Amino acid sequence: MKVKNRLETLESILERLRFSIRQNGLKNSKQREEIISVLYKSGTHLSPEEIAANLRQRDKSTSISSVYRILGFLEKERFITALEPGKTGKRYEIAAKEHHDHIICLHCGDIQEFVDEEIEARQIQVASAYKAKLVSHDMRLFVICDKCRQHIKD
Amino acid sequence: MKVKNRLETLESILERLRFSIRQNGLKNSKQREEIISVLYKSGTHLSPEEIAANLRQRDKSTSISSVYRILGFLEKERFITALEPGKTGKRYEIAAKEHHDHIICLHCGDIQEFVDEEIEARQIQVASAYKAKLVSHDMRLFVICDKCRQHIKD
DNA sequence: GTATATGCAAAACTTTTGCACTAGG
DNA sequence: CCTAGTGCAAAAGTTTTGCATATAC
Numbered sequence: 001m002k003v004k005n006r007l008e009t010l011e012s013i014l015e016r017l018r019f020s021i022r023q024n025g026l027k028n029s030k031q032r033e034e035i036i037s038v039l040y041k042s043g044t045h046l047s048p049e050e051i052a053a054n055l056r057q058r059d060k061s062t063s064i065s066s067v068y069r070i071l072g073f074l075e076k077e078r079f080i081t082a083l084e085p086g087k088t089g090k091r092y093e094i095a096a097k098e099h100h101d102h103i104i105c106l107h108c109g110d111i112q113e114f115v116d117e118e119i120e121a122r123q124i125q126v127a128s129a130y131k132a133k134l135v136s137h138d139m140r141l142f143v144i145c146d147k148c149r150q151h152i153k154d
Numbered sequence: 155m156k157v158k159n160r161l162e163t164l165e166s167i168l169e170r171l172r173f174s175i176r177q178n179g180l181k182n183s184k185q186r187e188e189i190i191s192v193l194y195k196s197g198t199h200l201s202p203e204e205i206a207a208n209l210r211q212r213d214k215s216t217s218i219s220s221v222y223r224i225l226g227f228l229e230k231e232r233f234i235t236a237l238e239p240g241k242t243g244k245r246y247e248i249a250a251k252e253h254h255d256h257i258i259c260l261h262c263g264d265i266q267e268f269v270d271e272e273i274e275a276r277q278i279q280v281a282s283a284y285k286a287k288l289v290s291h292d293m294r295l296f297v298i299c300d301k302c303r304q305h306i307k308d
Numbered sequence: 309g310t311a312t313a314t315g316c317a318a319a320a321c322t323t324t325t326g327c328a329c330t331a332g333g
Numbered sequence: 334c335c336t337a338g339t340g341c342a343a344a345a346g347t348t349t350t351g352c353a354t355a356t357a358c
Contacts, residue, residue: 026226027332027337048323063340068323072337103281106289116280122273123295125258130268135260139293141277146285181312182358202348217315222348224313243347 007098010040013079022078031055031062035070036094045083045091081136084137101139107148164194167233171267174231185209185216187242190233190248196265199237199245199265239294255293261302 014033021028038054039046046054048067055062060119074080082090099120100113119139126135144152156162168187168253175182192208200208202221225246228234238245239258243264254267269303281288 022333025337028333029338040339049321050339061340064322065324065341103284103286105286112284114280114284116276119273119276119280122270122276126268126270126273127295127297130257130266130297131303132257132259132295132297133297133303134297136296137294139297140291141281141288142290142292143281143284143288145285148289149285176358183313183357185314203346215315218347219316219349220314273310 010037013040013094016066017079020079031066032074034058034069035067035074039080039092039094045093047091048081051092083138097153101141103143105145106142107144107152110145160194160248164191167194167248167250171231172235174233186224186228186279187222188212189221189228192236193246193248199239199247201243201245205246227235237265239263255291256297257295258298259299260296261298261304 014034016038017032018028021032034055035051038051042054048064048071051071052062052064052067055067071080071082075082075092078095080092081095082092098115100115101119103112103114104110123137124134167190171186171190172182175186181234187207188209192205196208202218203226206216206218206221209221225234225236229236229246232249234246235249236246237256238244239256247250252269254269255273257266258264277291278288
């Protein structure tokens with residue numbers, strides 16, 4: 001099983017952000033860097049509203065519309081990734097983590113992370129069979145884990 | 155790729171629905187049967203609003219709140235399944251279809267269904283590498299489809 | 309008849325947009 | 334300066350809820 005390490009320091013991500021903004025002839029803002037920072041430090045998946053609440057702890061005037069605009073920008077530029085966890089609305093996480101999928105026990109709820117290179121490669125082939133460019137994927141395997149198989153007999 | 159067959163006739167699904175409703179001591183309604191029927195016949199993934207629009211063709215007074223309530227009920231009872239295509243909101247499809255995964259265009263929202271036997275087989279192997287028994291899975295490939303790749307340049 | 313389902317309207321959210329102002333380069 | 338980014342408020346879109354009425358059983 002692979003561990004989902006952060007692949008980059010926060011400062012390195014921020015430098016890439018500044019470079020990307022300059023490349024596009026845009027302007028930086030402290031809000032953009034703050035959002036990257038909040039997501040990096042949280043290590044979890046945050047909703048736009050949660051992110052805004054976090055920023056408001058330091059700057060009361062943070063507006064939710066800017067948060068949405070920035071999240072859209074950061075996602076487009078691949079600094080963050082969106083997740084739809086079934087509940088309403090999207091959640092975001094920093095993109096600079098190792099990619100992983102999830103294997104979830106339906107009985108005890110345990111979640112393991114894994115990467116299978118064969119599946120990863122095959123997904124790209126499936127996409128290209130549709131003449132499509134694979135951007136990302138989400139895969140969850142629902143199982144009964146070893147422990148639960150031993151403890152429950154029907 | 156594979157065509158996803160309907161595994162059951164509409165009438166058979168409706169009979170199961172009536173049975174399920176009776177079992178739960180509830181009452182049937184033509185709206186519930188209509189929604190099953192619309193999803194069955196469409197063969198695609200419809201949003202609540204699209205479903206409501208469809209019902210309104212025959213009964214102008216169909217209310218969107220009933221559609222939401224019915225969709226929640228039908229999902230809970232496993233007659234339909236929800237899909238979150240990344241775009242805003244859920245979409246629903248009839249549950250009595252062959253297993254398939256989804257390939258979703260992030261740009262136009264188009265959803266295709268596919269089955270890749272190699273991935274299916276490999277998923278079982280991944281699960282057994284964890285000594286776990288695979289029960290089911292959910293996989294979504296997010297892509298930019300052929301049409302959108304041709305029409306948009308970043 | 310009685311409990312459940314529906315329709316309607318309003319409320320509760322979530323996300324987007326227009327516009328004046330701020331601020332980065 | 335000049336233009337992109339922000340904050341604010343309002344709009345637009347989505348989903349839920351309260352309540353009176355209709356309807357299945």
